[in-house]
Amino acid sequence: MNCEEYLARAPSLRPIARQEEAVWINPRLVPYDVTKGVSELVVSDADIADAAARLKRFAAFFRRAFPETAETNGIIESPLRLLPHLQKKLAETYGAKIPGKLYLKMDSHLAVAGSIKARGGIYEVLKHAETLAIDAGLITPDDDYGKFAEMKEFFSKYMVQVGSTGNLALSIGIVSAALGFRVRVHMSADAKQWKKDLLRAKGVEVIEYDDDFARAVLEGRRASEADPMSYFVDDERSRDLFMGYTVAGARLQKQLEEMNIPVDADHPLIVYIPAGIGGSPGGVSYGLRRIYGDDVHAFFVEPATCPSVLLGMATQAFEGVNVHDFGISGRTEADGLAVPCPSGFVTRLMTNQVAGIFTAIDAKLYDYLRLLDASEGVRIEPSSCAAFVGPLNLLRLPDAAAYCKAHDLTPARLANATQIAWATGGGFVPEEMWTEYLATYQ
Numbered sequence: 233m234n235c236e237e238y239l240a241r242a243p244s245l246r247p248i249a250r251q252e253e254a255v256w257i258n259p260r261l262v263p264y265d266v267t268k269g270v271s272e273l274v275v276s277d278a279d280i281a282d283a284a285a286r287l288k289r290f291a292a293f294f295r296r297a298f299p300e301t302a303e304t305n306g307i308i309e310s311p312l313r314l315l316p317h318l319q320k321k322l323a324e325t326y327g328a329k330i331p332g333k334l335y336l337k338m339d340s341h342l343a344v345a346g347s348i349k350a351r352g353g354i355y356e357v358l359k360h361a362e363t364l365a366i367d368a369g370l371i372t373p374d375d376d377y378g379k380f381a382e383m384k385e386f387f388s389k390y391m392v393q394v395g396s397t398g399n400l401a402l403s404i405g406i407v408s409a410a411l412g413f414r415v416r417v418h419m420s421a422d423a424k425q426w427k428k429d430l431l432r433a434k435g436v437e438v439i440e441y442d443d444d445f446a447r448a449v450l451e452g453r454r455a456s457e458a459d460p461m462s463y464f465v466d467d468e469r470s471r472d473l474f475m476g477y478t479v480a481g482a483r484l485q486k487q488l489e490e491m492n493i494p495v496d497a498d499h500p501l502i503v504y505i506p507a508g509i510g511g512s513p514g515g516v517s518y519g520l521r522r523i524y525g526d527d528v529h530a531f532f533v534e535p536a537t538c539p540s541v542l543l544g545m546a547t548q549a550f551e552g553v554n555v556h557d558f559g560i561s562g563r564t565e566a567d568g569l570a571v572p573c574p575s576g577f578v579t580r581l582m583t584n585q586v587a588g589i590f591t592a593i594d595a596k597l598y599d600y601l602r603l604l605d606a607s608e609g610v611r612i613e614p615s616s617c618a619a620f621v622g623p624l625n626l627l628r629l630p631d632a633a634a635y636c637k638a639h640d641l642t643p644a645r646l647a648n649a650t651q652i653a654w655a656t657g658g659g660f661v662p663e664e665m666w667t668e669y670l671a672t673y674q
Contacts, residue, residue: 233547234557235557238557238558241547242546244256244631245543245546245547248536248539248542248546248558249558249559249560251537251560252591253592253596253625254591254629255589255590255591255625255629255632256542256546256589256631257587257631257632257634257635258545258583258588258589260545261584261585261586261587263526264521264525266584267584267585271518271581271585274581275518275581277522279475279478280475280481280482280522283355283479284479284482286355286359287307287355287358287476287479289362289373289377290306290358290380291305291306291307292306292377293306293377293379293381294306294307294308294343294344296378296381297380297411298344298410300344301344304343308342308344308350308354309342309483310338310339310340310342311338312336312484312491312652313335313338313608314334314335315334315335315336315604315607315608315653316333317607318334318603318604318607318608319334319623320607321603321606322334322620322623325599326624326628328627328628329627330623330624330626330627330651331626331627331643331646331647331651332502332646332648332650333650333651334651334652334653335650335651335652336652336653336655337484337503337652337653337654338610338612339480339654339655339656339657340613340616340655340656340657340658341658341659342659344406344407345399345402345406345407345660346399346658346659346660346661347399347402347403347568347656347657347658347660348477348516348654349399349402349403349404349512349657350403351476351477351479351515351516352400352403352472352475352511352512352515353394353403353407353476354403354407354476355475355479356404356465356472356473356476357392357403357413357465358407360392360472361380361383361387361411364386364387364390365380365383365386368386370383380411383411383412384411385412387411387413388412388414389461390414390461390462390463391413391414391415391416391459391461391463392404392408392415392463392464393416393417393418393452393455393456393462393463393464394417394418394464394465394467395417395418395419395420395445395448395449395450395451395452395453395467396417396418396419396423396445396467397419397420397423397445397448397508397571398422398424398427398568399427399568399656400465401417401436401438402427402430402431402660404465405417405431405434405436414437415435415436416436416437416438416452416455417431417436417438417452418439418441418448418449418451418452419439419440419441419448420441420444420445420448420570421441421442421444422444422563423440424567424665426661426662426665439451444562444570444571444572445508445509445570445572446554446571446573449466467509467575468509468551468576468577469575469577470577473515474511474514474577474578474581475515477511477512477514477515477516477519478515478516478518478519478522480519480520481516481519481520481522481523482519484520485523488501493650495524495528496527497640498644498645498648499645499648499649499650500527500529500641500645500646500648500649500650501520501524501527501528501529501649501650501652502529502622502626502650502651502652503516503517503528503529503651504531504532504533504619504622504651504652504653505517505654505656506533506534506568506616506618506654507532507533507534507569507589508568508570508571508615509571510532510540510544510574510575510578512656513532514575514578514579514581514582514586515578517530517532517582517585517586518582521585526639529641530586531586531587531588531589531622532586532589533589533592533618533621534569534589534590534592534618535566535569535570535591535593535618536591536594537561537562537563537564538560538561538562538564538566538570538572539555539560539591540553540555540571540572540573540574541574541575541578541579542589543555543557543558544574544576544579545574545579545586545589548583550574550576551573551574551575552576553573553574554572554573555573556572564594565594566592566597566614566615566618568615569615587635588631588632588635590621592618594614594673595673596621597614597615597617597618598614598617598669598670598672598674599673600617600620600621601614601617601670602674604617605670611661611669612655612656613656613657613661613669615656615657616654616656616657619653619654619655619656622653623651623653626651627646
């Protein structure tokens with residue numbers, strides 16, 4: 233189907249095709265009770281609990297292999313930070329009303345990988361390593377998993393491969409190398425040079441393609457299938473990646489409770505998560521919805537020049553649609569979000585559960601970056617800064633305001649809202665890159 237055929241069926245996508253800053257509100261969103269049973273068949277609460285338990289078992293390994301995790305007893309988790317100064321600055325700069333309180337979930341500063349991919353990417357590698365070690369009789373689930381720090385010789389027989397634009401490669405590469413795996417990363421043209429350099433410094437083999445993410449994944453999958461000792465982390469299809477992200481729901485719940493922040497109908501939780509292929513925002517929002525039901529409103533955010541998840545869900549073509557089908561380039565400064573086709577697994581699973589998707593213009597990502605740095609002294613990648621377009625436009629864009637009205641998000645309830653911009657990367661950015669980022673589009 234071509235662009236005009238899609239637009240004839242869904243005229244609301246015309247602003248998206250024009251690459252404007254816009255919002256798509258999901259017409260297929262249904263009450264949580266309706267989706268609970270169906271989604272349970274794919275990913276259940278027991279599955280999420282199993283993933284959380286596996287990460288807890290590996291805490292002993294992280295304490296040994298990554299001393300920076302000792303402070304959190306080997307658990308990789310990020311702070312939740314209130315942003316009162318940025319909230320005020322955004323409102324003043326753009327003439328917007330941002331109700332409630334604005335927070336930053338700082339997955340940008342997760343230990344080991346410095347991005348949200350420390351959740352899904354690391355989890356999948358750990359599960360693979362655990363399976364190999366158990367099958368070889370080297371460990372049981374009741375053992376001290378600190379032993380994994382001593383199994384490098386065993387894992388050196390195996391390879392892990394992945395296709396990535398950057399942050400997933402860092403998470404996969406760093407933890408795989410620490411375990412002893414041989415690692416090969418297939419990187420698209422969008423990947424930043426500093427990420428390639430960091431991976432090579434960790435002993436990771438990096439193969440570069442003068443093409444987009446889809447090509448990197450295709451070549452990586454093909455190379456891995458040809459090697460019986462290789463395991464491919466498939467960002468387009470992986471359930472295990474998704475499972476790693478879902479654990480964030482219970483982790484955030486604990487943080488909110490410790491901060492005495494209620495979440496209920498009168499105190500809604502509104503979350504904005506940048507999306508590339510869809511796995512990390514899908515998993516996080518799925519985990520949150522399993523806990524909070526209709527009291528959480530999960531929005532994804534994508535670059536206006538690469539809104540693949542939006543198009544996949546809106547057209548219901550899922551992985552069968554490409555941004556190029558709409559005459560959209562797919563090129564964006566938000567390198568971590570430069571994915572032309574979405575995950576079919578995630579877009580299908582989340583099609584009734586995501587509130588909507590905002591799009592962000594590249595130049596504004598750097599404006600948000602500068603405002604955050606100046607007002608709060610916090611630095612996150614341009615890709616992460618896409619999240620701020622959500623709270624900024626929740627009441628400014630008519631379709632988003634209509635969503636609030638339709639879901640009984642009254643002014644009184646919004647005044648009590650907890651709005652969270654989910655920072656997806658930035659912790660490992662070299663100092664010289666910050667100088668470049670802060671000067672871009674000025």
